[in-house]
Amino acid sequence: MRIAAVCLSFLLLSPAKAAVEARYPLVAGEGGLPAFFDCVRAHGIVISAHRGGTAPGYPENAIETLAHTLSQIPAVLELDIATSKDGTLVLMHDDTLDRTTTGSGPVELMTDAQLAELRLQDNDGRVTDYRIPTLPAALDAVRGQSLIVLDRKAPTSFESIITEVERARAERFVIIATYTKDDVVAVHKRNPRLMIAAPIESLKDLEALEQAGIDLSHILAWTGVVAHRPYLYPLLAAKGVESMFGTIGTWPHSFDNLVKARGDDRLYQWLSDGLQVIATDRMFEVAAILPAVASVQKACSAKSGT
DSSP states (O other), rough: OHHHHHHHHHHHOSSSSSOOOOOOOOOOOOTTHHHHHHHHHHHOEEEEEGTTOBBTTTTTTTTHHHHHHHHHSEEEEEEEEEOOOOOOOOOOOSSSSSTTTTTTTBBGGGGHHHHHHHOOBBBBBBBBBBOOOOOHHHHHHHHHTTEEEEEOOOOOOHHHHHHHHTTTTTTTTTEOOOOOOOHHHHHHHHHHTEEEEEEEESHHHHHHHHHHHOOGGEEEEESSSSSSOOTTHHHHHHHTOOOEEOOOOOTTHHHHHHHHHTTTHHHHHHTTTSEEEESSSSSHHHHHHHHHHHHHHHHHGGGGGG
């Protein structure tokens, strides 16, 4: 009886196998993610679509939103992972359901059945027909179409996320986001095959990871969202580490908002100098102004024949 209930809740939470069909797939080849990002370093830059790439009618962290993003541009998909009262891993950014769903209250206090009754709403508050996906459903939908960055939201554990990734045999297309050196060490120790987005704002941060025994070929340097560090990126590249920077943020002085206010998307060309990954809420505008995004897709994606 319990097994049947669990299976039912999983089905309710998971959209009908809405397999994502990417017009511009990003797929790691034989060398896995380390080789893919080495190729990116040689050929240009990739976009990380924040929360899957929200747009009017497409809520954050929805499988339908992932499909919409990948139908328009090549992109890595950043997703947020929360946990239901029943222990199911679901895609959700906030601690509560109020902003992004037709429900309210803390996510961690809601059962799978309660979450299954809700609809997702976009950033303008429009209610859609889309449901809260589980992490397994998202991994299944995106497999062979793109790469995913998984951002842990408390109280979700890295252990539970890594277990699901392993169960899905998804190590070849998943990147784990971390926020401290201890996080990086714990994730790497738990599964050294995983690619990790690690907080690195100086060469000392990188050296600390190296001294801790971290394989740097599995590290992407997350350099933050505030200070643009063009002096740092080539130093990291010389160590074989790719650099990520986030233009994301709802505050007025996020780079996305500043560029939008200036009305000149060419500023992304300056921002991207030396970077290999740019995390943005304006993924379509960034892709339109950075031709290197298409160059990387053609040169580095396994489905492009390389």
